[in-house]
Amino acid sequence: MNEIIHKDLANGCWFTLTLFEQMxxxxxxVGRAAKWRARGNVVMCDSALDRALELIDLSISxxxxxxxxxxxxxxxxxxxxxxxxxxxxxxxxxxxxxKYFYHFAVVARQGK
Numbered sequence: 001m002n003e004i005i006h007k008d009l010a011n012g013c014w015f016t017l018t019l020f021e022q023m024x025x026x027x028x029x030v031g032r033a034a035k036w037r038a039r040g041n042v043v044m045c046d047s048a049l050d051r052a053l054e055l056i057d058l059s060i061s062x063x064x065x066x067x068x069x070x071x072x073x074x075x076x077x078x079x080x081x082x083x084x085x086x087x088x089x090x091x092x093x094x095x096x097x098x099k100y101f102y103h104f105a106v107v108a109r110q111g112k
Contacts, residue, residue, distance in 0.1 A: 005054050014058045019065060020108035023073075026055045027101025033084060034094035049084050053077065076100065 014022065029052035036045035056077045059065060065073060083092045 005051050009055070009058060014055070015062055015064075018108065019059075019069060020104045022055070022059045022062070022104075023076075023101055024105030024108040026052050026059070027098065027105050029055060030080065030094070030101050031098045034098050037084070037094055045084075049080075052080065056080070 017025070029048050032048035033045050033052060036042075036048060056073065059073050060070065060077065079090045079092050080097050082088060082090050083094060083097050
């Protein structure tokens with residue numbers, strides 16, 4: 001995953017979103033990855049996961065989330081990676097990850 005997938009977001013648009021909007025958008029990609037994994041489509045699952053990881057990395061680089069929020073985002077990335085790519089040491093399922101991010105999307109929508 002060397003090529004930037006979300007060029008517009010990486011060029012600054014991402015950093016205008018609230019934390020809830022960022023995490024909700026990441027959750028959309030996590031949901032897609034979970035859906036494709038359940039259907040057995042590894043290529044589409046991996047593509048959605050790549051997009052989710054790129055977005056989460058953008059959030060990690062967002063200077064507004066330094067400190068506790070940044071640590072939570074880093075931990076979410078760690079658990080997400082373990083869930084889809086690792087040995088499952090956190091015992092999280094793709095559905096668990098989708099649920100975690102879903103709550104951010106709900107809050108983001110309430111603010112609109």
